[in-house]
Amino acid sequence: MATLPFGIATGRVLIITPNLTILKGVAAALDITTPNCFWRARKVLKTYAAGPYRAILNGRNANIHDCIRSHFVVTNIQQLASSADRWLPQFPDGFFDMILVDEGHHNVADSWRKVFTRFPDAKVISLTATPFRSDGEPLVGTPIYRYTYASAMVNGYIKRLHAINVAPQEIEFTYRNDQRRHTLEEVLALREEAWFRRGIALAPECNRHIVEASIRRCLMMREQNGFHHQIIASACSVDHSRQVRALYEKFGFRAAEIHSDMPEEDREVVLNALRDNRLDCVVQVQMLGEGFDHPRLSVAAIFRPFRSLSAYIQFIGRIMRVNYETDPQHSDNEGFIISHVGLNNDARWKDFREIELADQQMFHSLLAAMNTGPEFPAGTGAGLGGGTSRRFDTGMSVVDEIVSHFITHSFLDPKDDRVLETILNQPIPGTPLKMRDLTDPQTLRDKLLQAQARLSQQEPEEFVAQPQDERVALQKRLAERGKSVANRLLADLGLGRAARGLGKISQDVRGMPNHKAIIILMNIAVNEHMGIPEGRRKDASAEKLKDAFDHLDAIGDGLVHKIRAALKPSKSGG
Numbered sequence: 001m002a003t004l005p006f007g008i009a010t011g012r013v014l015i016i017t018p019n020l021t022i023l024k025g026v027a028a029a030l031d032i033t034t035p036n037c038f039w040r041a042r043k044v045l046k047t048y049a050a051g052p053y054r055a056i057l058n059g060r061n062a063n064i065h066d067c068i069r070s071h072f073v074v075t076n077i078q079q080l081a082s083s084a085d086r087w088l089p090q091f092p093d094g095f096f097d098m099i100l101v102d103e104g105h106h107n108v109a110d111s112w113r114k115v116f117t118r119f120p121d122a123k124v125i126s127l128t129a130t131p132f133r134s135d136g137e138p139l140v141g142t143p144i145y146r147y148t149y150a151s152a153m154v155n156g157y158i159k160r161l162h163a164i165n166v167a168p169q170e171i172e173f174t175y176r177n178d179q180r181r182h183t184l185e186e187v188l189a190l191r192e193e194a195w196f197r198r199g200i201a202l203a204p205e206c207n208r209h210i211v212e213a214s215i216r217r218c219l220m221m222r223e224q225n226g227f228h229h230q231i232i233a234s235a236c237s238v239d240h241s242r243q244v245r246a247l248y249e250k251f252g253f254r255a256a257e258i259h260s261d262m263p264e265e266d267r268e269v270v271l272n273a274l275r276d277n278r279l280d281c282v283v284q285v286q287m288l289g290e291g292f293d294h295p296r297l298s299v300a301a302i303f304r305p306f307r308s309l310s311a312y313i314q315f316i317g318r319i320m321r322v323n324y325e326t327d328p329q330h331s332d333n334e335g336f337i338i339s340h341v342g343l344n345n346d347a348r349w350k351d352f353r354e355i356e357l358a359d360q361q362m363f364h365s366l367l368a369a370m371n372t373g374p375e376f377p378a379g380t381g382a383g384l385g386g387g388t389s390r391r392f393d394t395g396m397s398v399v400d401e402i403v404s405h406f407i408t409h410s411f412l413d414p415k416d417d418r419v420l421e422t423i424l425n426q427p428i429p430g431t432p433l434k435m436r437d438l439t440d441p442q443t444l445r446d447k448l449l450q451a452q453a454r455l456s457q458q459e460p461e462e463f464v465a466q467p468q469d470e471r472v473a474l475q476k477r478l479a480e481r482g483k484s485v486a487n488r489l490l491a492d493l494g495l496g497r498a499a500r501g502l503g504k505i506s507q508d509v510r511g512m513p514n515h516k517a518i519i520i521l522m523n524i525a526v527n528e529h530m531g532i533p534e535g536r537r538k539d540a541s542a543e544k545l546k547d548a549f550d551h552l553d554a555i556g557d558g559l560v561h562k563i564r565a566a567l568k569p570s571k572s573g574g
Contacts, residue, residue, distance in 0.1 A: 001100050001127065002029060002038040005072075009123065011097030012067075015074045016115065018103045021292060023056070023076045026102065030054040030072050057087060064090045081111040088118050096122045104128040105139055105310065112140075129317060130310045149356045150422045153412055156328025158320040159298065159335035161411040163349045164217065166209045166340045169404030173199065175396040184341070184404070191344040197305040199396025200342035201236050204243060207303055209403050211247040212463045214301040214338040218280070221298060227332045229298040230274065231281040232288065232318050236304045241283045242480045244303055248281045250465045250473040259285035288318060295321040298332070302339040309355075312348040341407060353411060357418045391488065391553050392481070414448030417441075467542065474545040475537060478526070481549060485556045486522040490514060492560055505566040525559045526552070 005013045015030075017023040029038040032048045039045050039052075055066040057075035067073050073096070080087055096119050101112065104126025116124055126141050152158045172181045175195070182190065190196040200206050214231050221229045231253075235241035241257035248255035256270045256279055267287075273279045274294065281301075282288070300319045306312040319335040327333065339345045412419050423444060424436035435444075495501055495514050502517035503510045508524065509517035527534055529551065530544045537545075548555070 001026065001102065003044060004100065004125065005098050009098035012070070012095060013072050013098045013100060014096040014115075014119075014122070015072060015100045015102065016080060016112070017074070017076045019078075020076055022102055023074060025293065027054065027056050027074045030074065067091070067095075077111050077115075081114045088115070091118070093119065094121060095119070098123045098125070101126040102128075103130075104141070105130050130313045148422070150412060150419060151426070154328065154423050154426055156322060156325065156330075156333060159322055159333050161316070161320070161335045161337065163337045163339070163346065163409045163411075164213060165346055165407040166206070166213055166338075166403055167405050167407050168209075168341075169402045171206075171342070171401045172399040173203070173396055174399065175199065179399065187342050191342050195396060197343055198236075199398065200340055201304045202240060202243075203396070203398035203401075204247070205398045205401045206340050206342065207244055208247055209401060210301055210303055210338055210340055211244070211251065213406065214281075214299050214336075215248070215251055215253055215463065217336045217338065218299045221332070221334070221336075224331050227323065228277050228296060229332070230277075230279065230294075230296045231299040231301055232297045232315075233281060233283040233301040234304055234315050235283050235285050238285055239481065239484050240303070241285050242477065244301075245281075245283045246473045246477045248283070249476075250470050251463050252466065252469055253280040255279065255281040255283060257283040257285070258287050260287060292318060293321055294318070295323045297321075298323075298335050300335070300337045302337065302343065302345050305343045306345055306348050309348055309351050312345070313352055316352075346407070346409070349409065353413075356411075357416065357422075392485070408452075410452050412448065414445045414452060419448075420444055471542040471545065474542055474549065475540070478537075478545055478549050478552075479523075481552055482522050482526055483519055485552045486518045487515075489522065489556050489560055489563075490518050493563060501567065502563065505563060521559060521563070522556065525555050529555050 001015055015026055017026055028034070028036065030052070031037050031054065032039065032052065035041070039048070052071040053069060054072035054074055055070040056062060057067070057073055057079055075087075099115065099119060099122045101124065105128045116122075124141070125144075126139070128139075131139060131143075131146075149158065149161075153160045167184055168187060169184060170181050171187055172179070191200075214233070218229050218231050221227070231248075233241075233244055233248075235244050235257070238257070238259050238261055241259060245255045245257045256273065258267050258270045262270075270279070270282060274282050277296070282297075297319045300316050302315070306315070316335075316337055319337075322330075323332045324330040337345075337349070412423075414420070420441050424434065424439075424441065426435050427433070428435065428438070490497060495518075497515040498513050500511065500513055500517075502514050502521065503512050506517075506521065509520050512520070524534065526548050527537060530537075530540055530548050532540050532544070
């Protein structure tokens with residue numbers, strides 16, 4: 001975007017970003033007053049005395065005169081094409097000669113069309129790393145240039161990616177009162193079923209194996225050069241993110257969840273801890289998407305099924321930024337995607353590779369034929385934010401899982417002739433030669449196979465948790481899950497959150513609104529189940545905490561029965 005207008009645009013350039021995070025990054029790259037400016041860092045221009053200048057269109061301190069004096073105007077679509085129409089009427093028809101749309105797969109929305117219509121003579125160029133949409137709607141525009149992920153990996157512009165899937169030798173689970181053990185072959189067949197993918201996603205046993213594999217890979221990378229690699233995890237829901245976070249904490253990894261239900265200041269606290277290396281892992285629920293940039297994230301742990309290829313690529317894109325830009329083969333420029341075969345995310349991985357390595361004609365045919373569907377089938381109860389309060393003791397329940405091995409695939413697969421062609425056709429800097437002038441395909445293939453074999457040396461190894469860490473994590477999860485069950489109880493009882501009906505049945509909650517009272521009553525019921533006095537949960541054993549956690553829904557059902565009995569009017573009318 002910084003260099004594209006030169007020699008093409010004859011007037012001002014408008015850059016439209018989809019959100020504020022990307023806007024900040026683009027605006028910083030075009031700021032000639034800083035050494036990190038793209039043109040300065042890459043030595044594109046010899047002098048900056050006459051610009052290029054850029055204005056940021058925002059709601060605080062921008063006006064039309066800033067735009068008139070600038071060569072680039074950077075804004076986000078919400079600011080530019082909002083219903084208030086603050087900015088568009090101020091610009092004459094020919095004010096912009098070129099419009100650059102970042103994350104251009106959004107360009108079919110009405111807000112973008114509104115801008116294109118406002119400047120009908122402007123050259124419009126959309127740029128995106130995900131040239132398809134989850135809703136299947138085609139993008140607006142004619143494809144003019146494509147640079148593949150494979151080429152970017154070979155040249156060191158993005159990390160070399162590898163997918164690792166936990167593969168169970170056997171898995172035992174119950175579903176609809178049927179308990180049985182299944183082999184790996186049966187798991188691979190069952191993963192086409194939505195109920196099975198959801199069961200795998202929410203199963204602590206399966207989650208634990210993904211956690212262990214991701215920690216092992218992260219530690220192996222750290223041990224190579226001492227670089228502080230970090231993990232980003234994708235969870236189904238807010239409660240699920242807490243479950244995953246607790247598993248990382250159980251094994252001594254510093255972790256925090258981040259989701260849209262959190263206040264903005266709390267999300268910023270998490271991100272600052274991540275940037276300052278005070279976290280080993282961040283667990284997100286459809287957050288940290290387009291524009292979030294943190295190169296130390298080198299392991300993507302996926303605990304949920306992705307039905308949308310676009311969303312899948314957006315997530316794994318969080319680990320693509322290289323840590324060393326001038327060293328393509330550096331060992332710290334590798335990224336690992338860890339998941340479970342039962343989630344069926346390897347289907348997205350295969351789609352990702354096929355679309356990227358296909359030739360241009362096949363590329364567009366694949367896009368036209370792709371039908372990714374919704375990320376979660378309707379009614380699964382696993383989606384954005386906290387969602388509707390639900391029971392945790394229904395659906396598929398994994399009893400035990402024996403992991404036999406990991407299934408590893410590299411994006412630059414040496415068995416794929418298209419990968420070899422991509423590498424052999426790369427020019428050698430400073431010479432008129434290409435890689436194929438120095439090596440033959442078989443020699444290159446053998447070298448890549450040796451490197452791939454080293455990556456596959458990770459063997460399944462069960463982690464050992466410190467008893468104290470395990471107990472503290474259980475205590476924290478019991479409190480969190482207890483609140484979730486309490487919210488479900490209010491819905492079961494048909495009581496309003498702000499009403500104070502529960503205050504009538506117990507001195508412990510007298511005068512409190514129901515949403516606070518039900519949590520206190522739930523905590524009392526949990527303590528009674530464990531046989532411990534109020535305020536002494538920190539003294540409970542891990543066994544008692546685990547038993548209470550496993551029976552939370554049943555404890556809640558008993559509490560509902562007691563509350564209904566207490567609220568029921570007596571026959572005497574008292």
